[in-house]
Amino acid sequence: MIRFAVIGAGRIGQVHARAVAGHPDAELALICDPFEENAKKLAEAYGVAYTLDVNDVYASDVDAVIIGSPTQMHVEQILGSVKAGKRVLCEKPVALDLDEARRCQEELGAEAERVMMGFNRRFDPTFADIHRRVADGEIGDLQQFTLFSRDPAAPPAQYVAGSGGVFRDMTIHDFDMVRHFLGDIVEVSAFGTNTIDAIKEAGDFDQAVVMLRSADGRVATVVNSRTCVYGYDQRMEAFGSEGALSADNLTATQVRKSTAKATEARPEILDFFLDRYVDAYRIELSAFIDAVKADGPVVPNVIDGVKALEIAEAATVSAQERRTVTL
Amino acid sequence: MIRFAVIGAGRIGQVHARAVAGHPDAELALICDPFEENAKKLAEAYGVAYTLDVNDVYASDVDAVIIGSPTQMHVEQILGSVKAGKRVLCEKPVALDLDEARRCQEELGAEAERVMMGFNRRFDPTFADIHRRVADGEIGDLQQFTLFSRDPAAPPAQYVAGSGGVFRDMTIHDFDMVRHFLGDIVEVSAFGTNTIDAIKEAGDFDQAVVMLRSADGRVATVVNSRTCVYGYDQRMEAFGSEGALSADNLTATQVRKSTAKATEARPEILDFFLDRYVDAYRIELSAFIDAVKADGPVVPNVIDGVKALEIAEAATVSAQERRTVTL
Amino acid sequence: MIRFAVIGAGRIGQVHARAVAGHPDAELALICDPFEENAKKLAEAYGVAYTLDVNDVYASDVDAVIIGSPTQMHVEQILGSVKAGKRVLCEKPVALDLDEARRCQEELGAEAERVMMGFNRRFDPTFADIHRRVADGEIGDLQQFTLFSRDPAAPPAQYVAGSGGVFRDMTIHDFDMVRHFLGDIVEVSAFGTNTIDAIKEAGDFDQAVVMLRSADGRVATVVNSRTCVYGYDQRMEAFGSEGALSADNLTATQVRKSTAKATEARPEILDFFLDRYVDAYRIELSAFIDAVKADGPVVPNVIDGVKALEIAEAATVSAQERRTVTL
Amino acid sequence: MIRFAVIGAGRIGQVHARAVAGHPDAELALICDPFEENAKKLAEAYGVAYTLDVNDVYASDVDAVIIGSPTQMHVEQILGSVKAGKRVLCEKPVALDLDEARRCQEELGAEAERVMMGFNRRFDPTFADIHRRVADGEIGDLQQFTLFSRDPAAPPAQYVAGSGGVFRDMTIHDFDMVRHFLGDIVEVSAFGTNTIDAIKEAGDFDQAVVMLRSADGRVATVVNSRTCVYGYDQRMEAFGSEGALSADNLTATQVRKSTAKATEARPEILDFFLDRYVDAYRIELSAFIDAVKADGPVVPNVIDGVKALEIAEAATVSAQERRTVTL
CATH class of the missing domain: 3.30.360.10 (Dihydrodipicolinate Reductase; domain 2)
Known part of the structure; x- marks a missing residue:
């Protein structure tokens, strides 16, 4: 059973939360969104914990993180999650700025191949x-x-x-x-x-x-x-x-x-x-x-x-x- | 070149006349319809002769007759044409009355296989x-x-x-x-x-x-x-x-x-x-x-x-x- | 939350069990099949109880019964379930014999309108x-x-x-x-x-x-x-x-x-x-x-x-x- | 009745000849092709005259000319036909060389709008x-x-x-x-x-x-x-x-x-x-x-x-x- 956190409780975050909850090999464990109302609502729908602070995700015992936050957060959250030993599925694009995306890939090194991008x-x-x-x-x-x-x-x-x-x-x-x-x-x-x-x-x-x-x-x-x-x-x-x-x-x-x-x-x-x-x-x-x-x-x-x-x-x-x- | 008469200058007769006129191996020669106005109009459209009397068709030198008259005329005109030595293509049905149709087939004998019915x-x-x-x-x-x-x-x-x-x-x-x-x-x-x-x-x-x-x-x-x-x-x-x-x-x-x-x-x-x-x-x-x-x-x-x-x-x-x- | 028993652990029973398990307003509670192997396997797949005896279904606290047993059992199990106060969804047909089906309707009386037949x-x-x-x-x-x-x-x-x-x-x-x-x-x-x-x-x-x-x-x-x-x-x-x-x-x-x-x-x-x-x-x-x-x-x-x-x-x-x- | 000459007895010329022959308001009058074999064959198929010399087309009494010759002949034949007072339908393109095509348009002046190009x-x-x-x-x-x-x-x-x-x-x-x-x-x-x-x-x-x-x-x-x-x-x-x-x-x-x-x-x-x-x-x-x-x-x-x-x-x-x- 793979335990998941979902970052971002907006429309796409809800899609991923539902997919995780319905998957036989996955368990939804944590929702993260800076807007408490959103985080709470989505977490309660699945009876799971929530947090407003993304550091709680890194510190948690989840195996995998799905990033559905606004694009400008993607690189930071990819790097943060990977450094915390999590597997990552991130919504597209990596970043709006190509240089930032390249920097992300560089910092990831060999891990870049293990971070999935959501080209559904x-x-x-x-x-x-x-x-x-x-x-x-x-x-x-x-x-x-x-x-x-x-x-x-x-x-x-x-x-x-x-x-x-x-x-x-x-x-x-x-x-x-x-x-x-x-x-x-x-x-x-x-x-x-x-x-x-x-x-x-x-x-x-x-x-x-x-x-x-x-x-x-x-x-x-x-x-x-x-x-x-x-x-x-x-x-x-x-x-x-x-x-x-x-x-x-x-x-x-x-x-x-x-x-x-x-x-x-x-x-x-x-x-x-x-x-x-x-x-x-x-x-x-x-x-x-x-x-x-x-x-x-x-x-x-x-x-x-x-x-x-x-x-x-x-x-x-x-x-x-x-x-x-x-x- | 097969020479044709068309009996019946109504809608279906017009269709056949046009098909004959456009066929490289066929020649439209005669139109027959008891209503002179119809017969004349169709005949003039193709520059051919017309008659009001079906006996003129039998007596003519055409090789083939297409029968597009009202159904009650079919049997008589099939028999008349065949007796005159013409090949016949007749619109369906042979007759409204089954007995009459069977009588037609009987009278035709071996010729029944040579008279085409227009099941288009x-x-x-x-x-x-x-x-x-x-x-x-x-x-x-x-x-x-x-x-x-x-x-x-x-x-x-x-x-x-x-x-x-x-x-x-x-x-x-x-x-x-x-x-x-x-x-x-x-x-x-x-x-x-x-x-x-x-x-x-x-x-x-x-x-x-x-x-x-x-x-x-x-x-x-x-x-x-x-x-x-x-x-x-x-x-x-x-x-x-x-x-x-x-x-x-x-x-x-x-x-x-x-x-x-x-x-x-x-x-x-x-x-x-x-x-x-x-x-x-x-x-x-x-x-x-x-x-x-x-x-x-x-x-x-x-x-x-x-x-x-x-x-x-x-x-x-x-x-x-x-x-x-x-x- | 409507609690369900499923009678019949064969192919169609499995379909219904899965549908019940996936429905937000339904809870799968009991599987019944005279063949223990079938009953046990399906029950364990959803972590629910099972029984070989249909009387246990009638005596249970489920609200509704889905009947997916062989056709010859349908009438008896419809009547048994209804008498026990359960709502019933039964696979088609009611019976192979029309008289038996009519007898079922008669015995049900006004309840006949409340028993659903599975014309999917x-x-x-x-x-x-x-x-x-x-x-x-x-x-x-x-x-x-x-x-x-x-x-x-x-x-x-x-x-x-x-x-x-x-x-x-x-x-x-x-x-x-x-x-x-x-x-x-x-x-x-x-x-x-x-x-x-x-x-x-x-x-x-x-x-x-x-x-x-x-x-x-x-x-x-x-x-x-x-x-x-x-x-x-x-x-x-x-x-x-x-x-x-x-x-x-x-x-x-x-x-x-x-x-x-x-x-x-x-x-x-x-x-x-x-x-x-x-x-x-x-x-x-x-x-x-x-x-x-x-x-x-x-x-x-x-x-x-x-x-x-x-x-x-x-x-x-x-x-x-x-x-x-x-x- | 518009009288037509067709220049070019190849594949596309044959298409046009057939279309002209089948049109109620058109009459095929003359075929022109420098290869006598081609010209003769197409002309005989429709029982019309033929010539090997395009000047015969200009000098003829046809009302309209269809040009289906090789592209390099188009401009010369368009200009020749128009000067002879003929209406022209010419296959595309005007010319392979843009300058030559522009020169053609220039020489035609107001007539350019009256010469049809065959963009079928x-x-x-x-x-x-x-x-x-x-x-x-x-x-x-x-x-x-x-x-x-x-x-x-x-x-x-x-x-x-x-x-x-x-x-x-x-x-x-x-x-x-x-x-x-x-x-x-x-x-x-x-x-x-x-x-x-x-x-x-x-x-x-x-x-x-x-x-x-x-x-x-x-x-x-x-x-x-x-x-x-x-x-x-x-x-x-x-x-x-x-x-x-x-x-x-x-x-x-x-x-x-x-x-x-x-x-x-x-x-x-x-x-x-x-x-x-x-x-x-x-x-x-x-x-x-x-x-x-x-x-x-x-x-x-x-x-x-x-x-x-x-x-x-x-x-x-x-x-x-x-x-x-x-x-």
């Missing part, structure tokens, strides 16, 4: 199935990889201002997926656009398209939007020499409707990331627990987190300076 | 492809066969009154398809229902479901409706020991639409039988011309027409007397 | 969504209802011999769904066929098609097969005056594959009923718990169970005697 | 329907536009060597479509890759991805491949503030197949551009004939041809020099 999409059953089948050679050589990733609704301008920009905050999930499928990236070209004034005024883009070239010469394309009226649009297409594998969106039911105006319409797609990726979070936790049990490395880890951030940085420069960037 | 659906590219693949054993043994066949809008009550009832007028197409896939039928059970008062008052059903057992023990199911708000619903499913082949409806374009309410909606399906089966009519004509050139038998022919009518008769009795009928 | 498909999210939307008038008047229900693989001949036949054992689920959508049934016609010798020799059919007429004159069609090479085929189509709602099969992922031979192929469909209906069992339990909390009636109940069995009896007679049967 | 995809019923519905505001503001365009099989290396490169030869169709949907383009970034050695050795790419920014700030993405094992992959997605419209590939039939390995698989997609776009060529001709009858301008014309070529030139520079290019 790798564990989505549909995406994971495509990855496995591509790896098995089912479509021959993978040649082109295309991702559509659109959020249902834009975050508040205040969030955007502190997010590090669309590439570090949103596209970073896609950058990790591109690396997952194509390996390391050497060249990036990004176009950003705006359809929302408040986000433009905050100095960020709300739509983006990115082309990425891998070290072995293959190209991926990412299409992003902060808004999507028909829901949380999450699709991919892996195109290879012997065929293609693509991922449809998830809907709540399998109903189709035909009327005088349209036929075989599927229902609205799931529009909240926690519903869409509920299985992914669960499977991600299992992968982490397996690594803890085996006392071994884990993927994706801090090194992957840093590499995704390097791509995000390159994309940001490319979109702002309107030029292709070499990594 | 056998020639629809999608249905024909399923038939060929089933015959090739692609889904193992065919075990269950299901047809959905719904018209977009009910005919006028006046038409219904003279139609011989839904089974002879509408389901007869499905009965022919069931025979096409399963062979001869030995047992029929039919349920008729009404959603339209005018059709009920005319003594007919406007919806029907039929189960049919083939001589070799397999079962088919037909679901019919005189109305369908989303168009001309024409689907089938062939279920076998190694898989299933099914037919989707045809749409005018390949557009899909996603909105806040529904996703990936296909456009309305084609709702007019001439649009839906335009290819089928063209291919049917080619099959007929091939038989004429080869001076050989043709399928489906008058014998098939009589057998479909026998099933329609059995279904009518079954639905009215609420019992299973053995053929 | 009513609670499947896709089917339930169609039911609700039909009830909301989304497709106008419901006119035709079609069910495809095919099992992935036939049960052993030994099971078939004691199953009461395909209509009582398998189609009964569909009969309940037809009643759920169309209300009471007054007329049934069924065709049974065989593709499997062992089942034929056991005196049963392995494929069946059934037409059913409701009291208000609408018709449903059911297509059944004991085998289906592409999985557990569970679809429905509700056709109404303003449109149609249909249910696609569930697949494990949303992957589509295109190759030189076929395009946009979906993966194999879920082929085990516990996977396919995992949500349905969970939601069924919630509906039962809601009824227990409210101390009220529940649907579907023993009366629904008897009515489904009456239809199964009529279908059996219809298929054997090859005639339409009026209820 | 604008006339594909599915794509045209999406364009019309976007223009009608059906998906609100169009925000992102994505094109997948993959050929079934790569052309011979010899063809590639003289083609002007993938962007001028293949992607130019997509560039025209992007302009059709988004208007003029101001910024281009392109990544080219190779999977085929012979094409790499010829100095060209066989796969490409392009991002384009329109004058009003919207972004389009094009994904190209010279090979596609599952056929001629031609899809698009128009994403707007109120929804999305996308285009599926065309298949020869509507059959779906389910087996133990895959379910609901569609058949192979049409893999020859003349089959895929047969309707588009026919509708394109009608649009041209309408313009001739109205004695008015036509779209797309030489100006559109030059603009598409400007984008192709920019994409070529971008892919070779690995930088974003501003137009």
